[in-house]
Amino acid sequence: MHSEARPPLALTLGAVLGLLFLHLPILLIFLYAFTTEDRSYQFPPPDLTTKWFGVAWNRADIWPPLYLSLRVAAISSGLALVLGTLCAAAMARARFFGRDTISLLVVLPIALPGIITGMSLRSAFAIADIPFSTWTIVLGHATFCVVIVYNNAVARFRRLGASMLEASADLGANSFQTFRHVILPNLGSALLAGGMLAFALSFDEVIVTTFTAGQQSTLPIWMLNELVRPRQRPVTNVVAIVVFSATFLPILAAYYLTRSGEETAGGGK
């Protein structure tokens, strides 16, 4: 309706500067991975080199955190996929007592600051005497990943509507056949998108993790330690590029998977 109107110059300038503000800082991470200076953040870099990628590859202390992060992200997003889909299916079926409470309960772990989720789990582990393990990390991650899958699935369920399921039943399919042949294919790309976003969120999470990991190190915790006590700074940049890619690519894929729908993935984190 407004395509013929031209935006005021100040507004265009503000919008463009705002977007640049959001994007330029990340580029520096890439530049600093090639600097020859490893004791300070000197700008401009005195010279450029690619040796830090090799150094990072051979650093033995990077691999175990990477494996742990991948394992936690895989298990957590898997759990979140099952729990989030079930929850969305139930919410799509009927209006029932306590429905609003449940939708609040699903959103709460991500709406409240991570430190509250983290400190709550830490308190519970202390009271119940639960030792830290991979599973204590997974408990936290799966909890805040459920909402991501749920948001994606519930939007798709809404679009699916009841008529398709009724048609399937009329044609003689039982509930399980309907799930396998009607619901799952229709839900597929939304679940894939939700699963990837959940994976990205878990892979990158640091605040809740510092409370639930004990002495274990995930890749973000490794990075945090390097930030506080730096040694070989460009190596941290190489790892930062890995973490950035591991979150950036799933997000982009999730966007393209769901962009045809009216509810695009990632609208609400």
Add this chain to the structure above:
Amino acid sequence: MDSAHPSRGVADRLTGVFWSRPKLLTALLIAPPLLWLGVVYVGSLAALLLQSFYSIDEFSGVVVPEFTLKTYAELLRPSNFDVIVRTVTMAAAVTLASVAVAFPIAFFAARYARGRWKALFYLGVMLPLWSSYLVKVYAWKLILAKEGIVTWAAEGIGAGNVLGAVLAIPVIGGNSLSTSYIGTFLVFVYVWLPYMILPMQAALERVPGSLLEASADLGAGGWRTFRSVILPLALPGIIAGSIFTFSLTLGDYIIPQIIGSSRFFIGQAVYSLQGTAGNIPLAAAFAVVPIVIMLIYLAVARKMGAFDAL
């Protein structure tokens, strides 16, 4: 249903049961996620509350599991109360700045961006929202470092003394940007900005173009239209966004730890108390503070209709 066509096995019989009792299927579906969230999340929140009413024995350092308000009283000690005031002030400043920076982006995206540009704006906000939190914070460590790009650029354009003067301001200044409140503030605004843009844009998209034309027809200039028409209609979106920026700033402890002075924010207090200090009750009481502040904030926001825009 069972009699309509011959039964072929357990799956069919279950289908019949689900059909005659639809609530049973709903209950079966909701049970696992509800159990998980109920036990893991609500259970933990209860544990947090419980711990906050315990106290620590000052001599042995052991947690005394008896109900007391002593731990909450400790929050009012000047050194602890300062932490709370500092954090709330920062959260308010960050929220106001986010509104100012987010508005042009949200308004442009909602009013003028079409087709390909619309998609570009959407991705342009969503990618920073989702990309790695820690990497974003790290990027600012590089930018604000004393030997970093800001100092270089300031000296390059001959504004080195301006930067020096800014850093010389008491309280918010410091040795370099990365060890001052200004730095902490900048990074907070950067990291939470997308959370403000998205709900703001959603609210602005619902403002009918005809209202703006009517305002112009009635003789209002750009500024008047903005103040009397756009702003009131966008307010629910702004409040929805401010819930995120405010709450996330209240609870963050990584950013002030990496970029900022050594003075604590609530998040840092929680983290160090539960870790090295081993004072879980006081850490829990500190963690309850953002919850209480946010509950008050949410109650006010609900009154102003912010939840329609979420």
